[in-house]
Amino acid sequence: MKGYIHSIETMGLVDGPGTRTIFYLQGCPLQCAYCHNPDAIRLRGGEEITPERVVEIAKRYRPYYGQEGGVTFSGGEPLLQGEFLQKSLELLKKEGYNTCIDTSGIGNPAHLPSILPLVDTLIIDVKAFDRASFSELTMTDGFQGYLTFLANLDRYGFQGQVWARHVMVPGYTDNEQSMRDYASILRPISHRVDRIEALPYHTAGVEKYRRLGMPYRLEGVLPMDKDRAKELETYANKVFAEGLQKKRRETELTNQEKFKILRDHEVVSKEEQTAMFASLRKLPLLSEVAEEDVDAVLGEIILSNFKAGDYVFRTGDSPDLMYLIYEGQMKIFYNTIDGDEQIFYIYRDGDFVGGLNLLVQSPYRYVGQALTDCKIVAIPKATFDRYFYDSSVILRSVLTKSFERIRWTEELIQRLATSNASMKTAGLLLKLVKRIGVETDEGIRLELSMNREELGNYSGLRRETITRKLGQFKDLGYIELLGNKVIVIKDLDALEAYVL
Template sequence: MIKGRLHSIQTMGLLDGPGVRTVFFLQGCPLRCIYCHNPDSQRIGCGEEITVEDVLNTVKKYRPYYGNEGGVTFSGGEPLNQPEFLLEALKTLKREGFNTCIDTSGFGPPEYFEEILKYSDTVLLDIKSFSNTGYLEIAGVGNGIFNKFIKTVKNSSVSVIIRHVMVPGYTDNKSSMDKLINYISPIIKQVERVEILPFHKMGEEKYTELGLNYTLTDVPEMDKTRALGFEYYVNRVSGKFKRMEKMKKEVFDQVLVDKWMSESHLFKNLTKDERTNISKLIEFRRMNRGELIFKSFDRADRLFMVCNGKIKIYENTLDGKEQIMYIYSEREFIGGLNLLRDTDYIYNGECIEPGVIGVIRKEVFDTFLKDNPEVLLRILKMSFERIRLAEDMIRRLTTTSTDVKVAALLLKMIPEFGHPSGSSIILHLSMTREELGSLVGLTRETITRKLGELKDQGIIELESNKTIIIHDANKLREISEA
């Protein structure tokens, strides 16, 4: 039986891959990074023994919390430093249907790289520097093995999130960020985003306790705002709307396109000839659930028209949670105000119900506006209405009663997801319990409990995870107005 060496476990990690995750920090690392905040995890050959069966038994207990995105992450130390154990654990987890992620610096026996990546859904790839000399200075080793890992990643289908610790005086400059962009260019199609992690000194005391020399005592901690600015820059320059290129572009029947255009909030009052002319300049793309339309730091240089399906607009809070702000459906548009202001997106857009979007580039839209100023007025009007929705969301989030929040949420879902059925209303939801809770600032567990209470009172019926039958909308209204 293959055994691994474990440093520690985090059971509800929010920052170590997509969604909620169980994180196994494996013991041992061949690097000696000058800013390492867990030097106690570097020593090879020590730590608690753990088997693949131990891993499986642990993660099965937390499976209900993972949702659609969460899963299991192996971090370190350096997980590739225990390749046989890591590979066997990944294989077992994939057989059991778990989402897998490795948090790595890309250092380990190269002969295992291909197989390990085959069973990994996501790689959090920590890049120390951008040259062999830089690696020797920062990590104490050259970058030869890392470069082999990059080549293997390029030939795989794994999704990558790049991470780089920024230390004042080392890489806190635009030139270094340009080098970073160039360094990751071989795998840029697989990179979802780049995260710049500001250097901190929270692990400095551990060096004293372990009798180690800490070389960055006189180096100040990295300013978080400045690091965020570099993060904006790297993602904007390297992004190039990769997400849009992944979405399938299709040519649809003109009759169907005319229908979408005539129903759109933006274009419905135009003449048929005007709608036909602008539709020829629109790229129509099919979207699948979970597909990102845009993400924070993407340049807002396109407007999106929702032809069918649904898109959620959300941001990630400081504690790693998801806060949904809006749900956009058929006939609505996204990004109009951003185009007028010429800014980056500060939030994320993700498909939650399969459909089709129309994509209009900024240069096309600007030319169109000159001849159709009434469309500008519509954008401003819709933006004002969305401000009112934001105010309503703030009211929901600051309401002290969870009963009020859940009742108001169900009522809010009726126009988007409701279908009359006799005296009842059936909600066919395309959202998970986590996403519903995110709309009102509640956890999955809380909203599930509150829905159960409403069911016990006979106000609603829970037919399935995605179907809720409202039997007494008036009672919901009374609760929401309490």
């Protein structure tokens, strides 16, 4: 595999943390008016290089990297050579290098889930703050794609930090309103942003355009005053920090609201509460709590009733509660980029969710919604830390559950990617047999809490497809359909043959 590079800088100090080797990749889909590397825009050209050669060069300069330094891919637009970039990052990561990409976010999104988890620092060029200025500056209509890139960083698996960069051109963005817009564009990724920069426009590249016989679109625009750029950069950082503070206050409010929702749903009947407390004491989770602490724990947890369709938690909720399903069923899902719902799990009596979120302090990434009327126990983080944190049995059970879910998600991904509709439908039915199947004289009875649409979302099929497939299985005598909510499995072996 080969990539194309424009040049290499061996001891770069500004493109990522510490001292770095910078590979400037050839090719860029944009044509920024101020680009000082117009010769890097063409994809084919420059020098060929292999990912292995990248690592060899990095090895030579490794002694200079220290604690923070490493390798940066800049451009051009590095994401344009997705496969080469991915392979290079994989090899570098294997050897423990710190990695950075300097990007304008415009590249083939198909590569992003394999590239972004391998990146420690993402330098994001913020070209402009609205569609019209973006088009004028870059000669493309990529603003919406750019915003989608930012909004989906976490979903693509990016875990690192962001350095935001904007080239400030006099007469264009050298004003406070633009800096407020700059801060606002970064708001959706504020939890990742570590640095916000405004680089003063300079005219060092103009000569290159003359030599190449290319027109220079900013002809006559003077270099940006460095002090003024610094002043405005400070202002952008101040506005951004204020936004963070506001967001934190809003989150705190949301947390208060979240507790209020739980309190609003709280079980009020004394008899019901006593009965729940009695059986909660038998749960493995509470069986580990010292006898003298059980009453204190039961006094701090919140027992709530939820109606089918109620939300229990949502994407982005802070990790300050874990949930135990005492009775009923809850679905865990996220909305895909296409707006579809992808269901990951159906939890039922005795299942818990959020233990790992509490342990590693990671916000909820999915939505939890009651599928049936549910009774849910919410355990606040403070209670978890005080009474559960030191129990190896509880920690092991949280980790085991997390592992089971990772395994199930891997299976789901494999099933969605490699199975046809019959296999997916059979796989789903077998999963349901394990979870809710009841042996009867007629066969294994599945009492469903999901409608056809949700069954489809669980198995990666459209509603019409799953309805058609169930109809086919019925005609083949594998199953019997009793209305919309009951399926009786008549021939388990036939279904298993699809997935084995």
